[in-house]
Amino acid sequence: MNITKAIYKTSVVEKGKLLMDGVPEFAFVGRSNVGKSSLINKLVNVKRLAKTSSTPGLTKMVNYFDINDRFRFVDLPGYGYAKVGRKQLGIWAGLMGEYLISSPSLETVFVLVDIRHEPSELDKEMVKFLVYHGLPFMILATKCDKLSKTRVAAQIKVLASALNVREDFIIPTSSENGLGRDKVLSYIENQLLSNEENGDEDNNQ
Numbered sequence: 714m715n716i717t718k719a720i721y722k723t724s725v726v727e728k729g730k731l732l733m734d735g736v737p738e739f740a741f742v743g744r745s746n747v748g749k750s751s752l753i754n755k756l757v758n759v760k761r762l763a764k765t766s767s768t769p770g771l772t773k774m775v776n777y778f779d780i781n782d783r784f785r786f787v788d789l790p791g792y793g794y795a796k797v798g799r800k801q802l803g804i805w806a807g808l809m810g811e812y813l814i815s816s817p818s819l820e821t822v823f824v825l826v827d828i829r830h831e832p833s834e835l836d837k838e839m840v841k842f843l844v845y846h847g848l849p850f851m852i853l854a855t856k857c858d859k860l861s862k863t864r865v866a867a868q869i870k871v872l873a874s875a876l877n878v879r880e881d882f883i884i885p886t887s888s889e890n891g892l893g894r895d896k897v898l899s900y901i902e903n904q905l906l907s908n909e910e911n912g913d914e915d916n917n918q
């Protein structure tokens with residue numbers, strides 16, 4: 714898939730204002746600083762579409778980006794930012810949880826985990842939450858440019874076992890060198906196509 718158009722749509726801070734207009738959405742979740750905003754920029758090839766920072770906790774709102782007039786990327790606030798702490802976190806009660814549960818046209822949740830680290834308890838909780846709610850998800854392993862190919866392959870196994878997912882649910886990515894970009898974009902294309910086909914069937918009934 715070629716990305717020909719990527720524009721910032723809006724940012725939302727209140728549950729009641731989440732967009733509900735039926736545009737298919739692909740959401741990016743993961744701990745603060747894992748590389749959500751950077752990966753969005755790399756996927757659309759626009760350097761500063763989503764704001765990035767080396768200081769964790771930058772993205773505090775639900776940020777929507779319209780892509781190719783066809784679907785949307787949703788940059789969600791990071792979890793596990795040290796100052797927030799586990800107790801106060803209440804991911805599921807907060808804006809991110811509300812978004813995940815209530816967005817009617819959420820196609821896939823991309824769960825980002827750093828290839829270099831064991832997934833955190835929150836990452837594991839996130840995956841369990843998505844399984845429980847029957848939300849389609851893929852794991853995107855970020856910052857793969859920081860490890861050798863061999864170590865990336867080894868870490869994918871570690872991640873798969875810790876998160877209890879099949880290895881082919883994990884796509885290695887890098888916002889530095891574009892690793893995984895094609896895979897993620899073709900995954901999105903397939904999701905959109907299979908949806909459009911299902912939609913047609915519904916119409917014919």
Ligand SMILES: Nc1nc2c(ncn2[C@@H]2O[C@H](COP(=O)(O)OP(=O)(O)OP(=O)(O)O)[C@@H](O)[C@H]2O)c(=O)[nH]1
Nearest residue numbers: 745746747748749750751765766770771772791888
């Ligand atoms: N080497 C390398 N650095 C990366 C990569 N992706 C992100 N970074 C760096 O990691 C830091 C955090 O990236 P962001 O994209 O802002 O992370 P985020 O997940 O959006 O963070 P929050 O908005 O705070 O939740 C920045 O300094 C990025 O330059 C990557 O693939 N490779």
Ligand SMILES: [Mg+2]
Nearest residue numbers: 749750771772
């Ligand atoms: Mg961000």
